[in-house]
Amino acid sequence: MDDEFLPVSFTLNGSTVRQSVSPRTHLADMLRGPLGLTGTHLGCEHGVCGACTLFVDGLTVRSCLMLAVQADGAAVQTIEGLSDAQDPVLMALQAAFCERNALQCGYCTAGMLATALELLRENRSPERAEIRDRLSGNYCRCTGYHAVVDAVELAAARLRAGEAP
Numbered sequence: 001m002d003d004e005f006l007p008v009s010f011t012l013n014g015s016t017v018r019q020s021v022s023p024r025t026h027l028a029d030m031l032r033g034p035l036g037l038t039g040t041h042l043g044c045e046h047g048v049c050g051a052c053t054l055f056v057d058g059l060t061v062r063s064c065l066m067l068a069v070q071a072d073g074a075a076v077q078t079i080e081g082l083s084d085a086q087d088p089v090l091m092a093l094q095a096a097f098c099e100r101n102a103l104q105c106g107y108c109t110a111g112m113l114a115t116a117l118e119l120l121r122e123n124r125s126p127e128r129a130e131i132r133d134r135l136s137g138n139y140c141r142c143t144g145y146h147a148v149v150d151a152v153e154l155a156a157a158r159l160r161a162g163e164a165p
């Protein structure tokens, strides 16, 4: 039997979006499919790897674990919206990731950036161990984690010094 489709209305990167979705559709699938925002990646699809991390109502969420209909009335921000908004903390992270070679294939990067962005919004002086702990739910299959932690430290130092790009 076909799923019944349900209406969902939410703010996506600052614009109101209305969709009809199956109640079984995950937020990540709706974003990547009908809405065409493929910056949100899917790895494990069961909440382990962090590749699908984005912001819902200002907090990071694993969009493979959230149903699209649960976004009704919420404000969703993907890596595309954050980049377009030129969020200064995100820009500092992006620059530092490039400089420290904190990505290779880039598959994990949107999720890494979202997690690091949330951390630096809360704390501009995180200890290295805190960065590692916060990023422990984001898996990278190719770069290795030293460079990622280095990049977050570099971005934090620049933000503290008022040297954000």
Ligand code: FES
Pocket: 041, 042, 043, 044, 045, 046, 047, 048, 049, 050, 051, 052, 053, 062, 063, 064, 065
């Ligand atoms: S795809 Fe969502 S946590 Fe891995």
Ligand code: FES
Pocket: 102, 103, 104, 105, 106, 107, 108, 109, 139, 140, 141, 142, 143
């Ligand atoms: S850069 Fe390839 S998975 Fe992280």
